[in-house]
Amino acid sequence: xxxxxxxxxxxxxxxLIGSSVARIARERGDIAAxxxxxxxxxxxxxxxxxxxxxxxxxxxxxxxxxxxxxxxLCAPVGxxxxxxxxxxxxxxxxxxxxxxGSTKQSVIRDVGPLVPERVHFVxxxxxxxxxxxxxxxxxxxxxxxxxxxxxxxxxxxxxxxxKVEELWRRCxxxxxxxEPAHHDRVLAIVSHLPHLIAFTIxxxxxxxxxxxxQAVLNFAASGFRDFTRIxxxxxxxxxxxxxxxREALLEMxxxxxxxxxxxxxxxxxxxxxxxxxxxERGRKIRRSLIELKQA
Amino acid sequence: xxxxxxxxxxxxxxxLIGSSVARIARERGDIAAxxxxxxxxxxxxxxxxxxxxxxxxxxxxxxxxxxxxxxxLCAPVGxxxxxxxxxxxxxxxxxxxxxxGSTKQSVIRDVGPLVPERVHFVxxxxxxxxxxxxxxxxxxxxxxxxxxxxxxxxxxxxxxxxKVEELWRRCxxxxxxxEPAHHDRVLAIVSHLPHLIAFTIxxxxxxxxxxxxQAVLNFAASGFRDFTRIxxxxxxxxxxxxxxxREALLEMxxxxxxxxxxxxxxxxxxxxxxxxxxxERGRKIRRSLIELKQA
Numbered sequence: 001x002x003x004x005x006x007x008x009x010x011x012x013x014x015x016l017i018g019s020s021v022a023r024i025a026r027e028r029g030d031i032a033a034x035x036x037x038x039x040x041x042x043x044x045x046x047x048x049x050x051x052x053x054x055x056x057x058x059x060x061x062x063x064x065x066x067x068x069x070x071x072x073l074c075a076p077v078g079x080x081x082x083x084x085x086x087x088x089x090x091x092x093x094x095x096x097x098x099x100x101g102s103t104k105q106s107v108i109r110d111v112g113p114l115v116p117e118r119v120h121f122v123x124x125x126x127x128x129x130x131x132x133x134x135x136x137x138x139x140x141x142x143x144x145x146x147x148x149x150x151x152x153x154x155x156x157x158x159x160x161x162x163k164v165e166e167l168w169r170r171c172x173x174x175x176x177x178x179e180p181a182h183h184d185r186v187l188a189i190v191s192h193l194p195h196l197i198a199f200t201i202x203x204x205x206x207x208x209x210x211x212x213x214q215a216v217l218n219f220a221a222s223g224f225r226d227f228t229r230i231x232x233x234x235x236x237x238x239x240x241x242x243x244x245x246r247e248a249l250l251e252m253x254x255x256x257x258x259x260x261x262x263x264x265x266x267x268x269x270x271x272x273x274x275x276x277x278x279x280e281r282g283r284k285i286r287r288s289l290i291e292l293k294q295a
Numbered sequence: 296x297x298x299x300x301x302x303x304x305x306x307x308x309x310x311l312i313g314s315s316v317a318r319i320a321r322e323r324g325d326i327a328a329x330x331x332x333x334x335x336x337x338x339x340x341x342x343x344x345x346x347x348x349x350x351x352x353x354x355x356x357x358x359x360x361x362x363x364x365x366x367x368l369c370a371p372v373g374x375x376x377x378x379x380x381x382x383x384x385x386x387x388x389x390x391x392x393x394x395x396g397s398t399k400q401s402v403i404r405d406v407g408p409l410v411p412e413r414v415h416f417v418x419x420x421x422x423x424x425x426x427x428x429x430x431x432x433x434x435x436x437x438x439x440x441x442x443x444x445x446x447x448x449x450x451x452x453x454x455x456x457x458k459v460e461e462l463w464r465r466c467x468x469x470x471x472x473x474e475p476a477h478h479d480r481v482l483a484i485v486s487h488l489p490h491l492i493a494f495t496i497x498x499x500x501x502x503x504x505x506x507x508x509q510a511v512l513n514f515a516a517s518g519f520r521d522f523t524r525i526x527x528x529x530x531x532x533x534x535x536x537x538x539x540x541r542e543a544l545l546e547m548x549x550x551x552x553x554x555x556x557x558x559x560x561x562x563x564x565x566x567x568x569x570x571x572x573x574x575e576r577g578r579k580i581r582r583s584l585i586e587l588k589q590a
Contacts, residue, residue: 186510191517202577222486231577282497282526
C-alpha cells in the first residue's frame with residue numbers, strides 16, 4: 001500500500017460527499033492515517049462513530065481541524081464563511097484547506113481572505129451526487145469515473161494542488177483544473193439550472209387543482225418523473241448553491257427563458273419548422289453525450 | 296388461449312407504439328387473428344416483413360384498413376386528419392377506430408367528424424415510450440404495468456370501449472377512462488411541458504460559446520444528462536404533439552414561467568426561505584411518487 005497522502009484528514013461536514021470520502025479513506029488506507037469528523041449535531045457524530053468511518057469526532061470545528069494536514073469543507077457552501085472564521089486561527093502552517101462546494105467563486109470570496117498565509121487553499125468540486133443526503137447516504141464508489149474539478153486561485157502552491165488531485169484520483173475520480181468563473185458558468189447550465197427547473201416544475205404541478213395534482217402523480221412516468229428525481233435533493237444545499245452562484249444562474253435562466261418563450265411563440269403560431277429544428281438539436285446533443293460515453 | 300379480440304387489426308403507422316402492439320399481438324395470439332400494417336414508406340414495410348410482425352403490409356392506408364374490425368392509428372397526431380380522410384370511406388360497419396395519440400381533443404376534433412355513422416370511434420393513449428422510434432424500436436413489454444387512458448366522446452358504444460380496454464389489458468396496461476380535456480391538461484404538465492423544457496435547455500446549452508459547450512458535454516452527468524434523455528425523442532411526433540395540445544401546453548408553460556421568474560427573483564434578492572420552501576416541495580412530490588410506486 002502507498003504511503004497515506006495525509007497524516008490527519010479533517011472532514012468538516014459529513015453528508016453524502018463527506019461520508020463517501022470518509023468511507024473511501026477508511027477502506028483504502030492510503031489517503032489519511034487518521035480521520036477526524038466535524039458535524040453540526042451530536043446525532044450526526046454519534047452516527048459517524050456507529051458507522052465506524054472516523055477515528056475521532058468533534059462538535060467544535062476548531063477542535064476538529066487542529067493538527068490536521070488536510071482540512072476538507074464538506075458543508076453546504078452557505079456555511080463556509082462562518083466555518084472558515086471558526087477554523088482559520090487553528091489551521092496548521094503547511095496544511096491544505098480544500099472543499100467540495102458546488103460553487104467556486106463564492107467559496108474563494110468567502111474563504112480565501114480568511115486563510116492564514118502559510119496554509120494552502122485549494123478549492124475543488126467533485127461532480128458526483130445522488131438525491132440522498134446525510135452520513136448514511138455515502139458510499140465508496142460515488143466518485144468512480146466521475147470528474148473532480150480543481151479550481152485553485154492564481155499563485156496556489158503547485159505541490160498542494162497536486163496532493164488534492166491525487167486525493168481525488170485515489171477516490172476514483174478523473175481530475176481537471178478549471179478557472180473558477182468558468183466552473184461556475186458551466187455548472188450553472190449543467191447542474192444548477194436543471195435543478196432550479198426541476199424544483200420549479202414540481203411546484204407548478206403541486207399548485208394545480210386537486211384532481212389534476214392526483215393525476216400528475218398517477219401518470220408521472222411520462223417524463224415528469226425524470227424531473228422529480230433531481231428535485232429530491234437536499235434543500236439547504238441547493239438553497240446555498242443558488243444563492244452563491246447567483247450571477248451565472250440568473251444569466252443561464254434568462255437565456256433559457258428567452259428560448260422557452262421563443263418556443264412558446266412557435267407553438268402559438270404553428271411554426272412547425274422552428275419546433276422540429278429545436279427538437280432535432282436536443283437529439284444531436286444526446287447523441288454527442290452517447291459518443292462521449294456521458295449518457 | 297382466449298378467442299382473439301379481433302379478426303383483423305390494421306395498424307396505421309408502425310413506430311415504437313405500433314410495432315410494440317404488433318409484436319405483442321403476434322406473441323399472444325389472442326388480440327387479433329390477422330395483422331395488417333400500413334406505413335408511409337416501402338422501406339418501413341419491408342422492415343416489418345423482415346421482422347415478421349405482420350401478416351400483410353400495405354402502402355395505401357385505405358387498402359390496409361379495408362375489412363379490418365379494428366383500426367389503430369399509430370402515426371404522429373398531425374397526420375391523423377389526412378389519414379382519417381383516406382380511410383373513412385372504406386371502414387367496415389361495426390369496426391372500431393382507435394388511436395394511440397398523445398393529444399386527445401385534437402384527435403377528436405380532426406378524426407371525429409370523418410368517422411362513418413356505424414363505425415365506433417374510441418380514442419386512447421397508452422402512456423409508454425422510450426426515446427427510440429421506428430419499427431425496430433418496439434418491444435413486447437413496453438406497456439407492462441403502464442396506464443392506457445381511454446377518452447371516448449360522450450355516447451360512444453360501451454361494448455366498443457370495453458374491447459379497446461381489453462386490448463390494452465392484453466398488452467399489459469392498466470386502463471382508465473378520462474375526459475379528453477382533462478387528459479390534455481394532465482399530459483401537458485406530466486409529459487409535454489417536460490419535453491418542451493428538455494428540448495429548450497439543450498438548445499440553450501448548444502448556443503453557448505464553444506468552450507462552454509464542450510464543458511457541458513463533458514460534465515453533463517450533473518443533472519443536464521437527465522434532461523437530454525427525454526430530449527432524444529422523435530422530432531415529428533413532438534412537433535405534432537406541441538401543435539395539437541397548444542392551449543393546455545401554453546397554459547402550463549405560462550404557469551411554469553411565472554414560477555421560474557418568482558424563483559429567479561428569490562435568487563436575485565436572496566430570499567432563502569422561499570427557495571428552501573420550493574426545494575422542499577420537490578422532495579415531497581418525489582416522496583409521493585415513491586409511495587405510489589411511480590418512481
